[in-house]
Amino acid sequence: MNTPRSTGDLLEVEGLTCRFAGVTAVDDLSFRVKAGEIKAVIGPNGAGKSTLFNMIAGVTRPTDGAIKFDGARVDRLPTHARARRGIARTFQNLQIFREMSVLENVMVGRHLRGRATTLSALLHIPSVGAEERAMEATAMALLExxxxxxxAGLPAGSLAFGQMKVLELARALASEPRLLLLDEPAAGLPHAEADKMAETIRDLNRDGMTVLLVEHNMRMVMSLSHDILVLNNGRRIAEGTAEEVRCHPEVLSAYLGEEAVDA
Structure with missing residues (x-):
């Protein structure tokens, strides 16, 4: 899958704040993601990473601030509208339809690009069948x-955990995103499978995919990322290249430790 490359900033987050019952999860956060780059967001549990992803995807509404995608504000749009514009995500906790087949799971992601209405499907209009076959072909190509x-025909719940991770990624790609939000894609994977996931993400980026990555696997983060944003208590404490973040005293002592030195 080749994703058209844009130039400049694809995602702009400006003064983003989110409060829950008086608790500030994300506090006046601003950053940008350039088209064609892999940007990682790291920090300890409770730093605000998942809340940030939820605000970008449209699951959580910001208390304040703005989110711009390709120059246009999207923070007031519902999740499906943002997805149609080209924002897709995977989840820290797998969101797989376990009773549906592997193929059907990927086709769910592809239906976002469909034009058929419920009425046209009920009336068995020929174009609906053609569209469904095209979706199936696209989904099969991703599975290949x-x-x-x-x-493809097996229940998704029968897959091994690592295969479910890959399936969720394939489903996200079926919507033809321009920005891929990956929430801990290596979580729970053994070393070899984590390395394979990293190579998959690298290949997608080589094809033009812009990636915003939340991940605790520092080996993956340091090897993949063009730019890294470090959060603590919802605030940015550092941002820069892997080398710049690796050498940042507060980041090194608080989050990376010896792993950063050895990576």
């Missing part, structure tokens, strides 16, 4: 790419 084609 990620080595899951042989399992």
């Amino acid at each position: 790419r990620f080595g899951l084609a042989a399992k």
